[in-house]
Amino acid sequence: MSEILAMLTAKTTSFTPTGGGGEITPQMVASACSGLSHYEWLFVTCKLAIDTNGAGYLRILALQRTQQFAENRGWRVSKKEPPNLLAKLSDMALDSALKNNLCFDCRGTKVNSHGRVCSTCGGSGLAPPPSQASRARIAGVSIESWNRRWKKRFAVLVAEYEVMEAHASSHINRQLESANDN
Numbered sequence: 001m002s003e004i005l006a007m008l009t010a011k012t013t014s015f016t017p018t019g020g021g022g023e024i025t026p027q028m029v030a031s032a033c034s035g036l037s038h039y040e041w042l043f044v045t046c047k048l049a050i051d052t053n054g055a056g057y058l059r060i061l062a063l064q065r066t067q068q069f070a071e072n073r074g075w076r077v078s079k080k081e082p083p084n085l086l087a088k089l090s091d092m093a094l095d096s097a098l099k100n101n102l103c104f105d106c107r108g109t110k111v112n113s114h115g116r117v118c119s120t121c122g123g124s125g126l127a128p129p130p131s132q133a134s135r136a137r138i139a140g141v142s143i144e145s146w147n148r149r150w151k152k153r154f155a156v157l158v159a160e161y162e163v164m165e166a167h168a169s170s171h172i173n174r175q176l177e178s179a180n181d182n
């Protein structure tokens with residue numbers, strides 16, 4: 001997915017309306033998305049910023065999935081925990097999967113304005129993930145409860161998005177390649 005995003009981002013900075021070999025446009029990616037499930041389609045079009053109109057609906061569907069997961073796996077919210085904990089967990093996992101985690105300083109270019117390795121991200125181009133303490137705070141649970149129970153559950157949700165993203169990426173790449181062959 002990140003390669004597709006990089007191609008699209010490159011496109012917006014040096015846009016040539018005629019197009020050419022190897023170039024992709026948001027329209028091409030959008031049509032390559034046909035055949036994905038509705039949920040995957042919403043996720044991909046939001047992630048690649050091709051169409052963000054479905055973002056609110058995606059969030060609702062994501063919560064339904066999280067609730068289904070919780071039910072299947074027996075994740076219980078205790079009386080001491082906030083009643084909207086699952087919604088918070090769901091939102092955090094979706095946000096983590098949707099955002100591209102680029103370093104806010106170099107914006108993913110890995111170098112600073114002098115062309116040297118960006119010191120903020122150490123040249124990874126990525127922003128550091130939020131700390132477990134800040135995740136616990138957002139979820140509204142104690143750090144002990146986060147570390148004992150919810151951290152693993154959050155990781156399960158994030159891993160689900162990774163699987164879905166990998167599936168969607170290979171689908172899109174296949175579609176783009178076959179469109180190129182025609």
Ligand SMILES: [Zn+2]
Nearest residue numbers: 103106118121
């Ligand atoms: Zn950086």
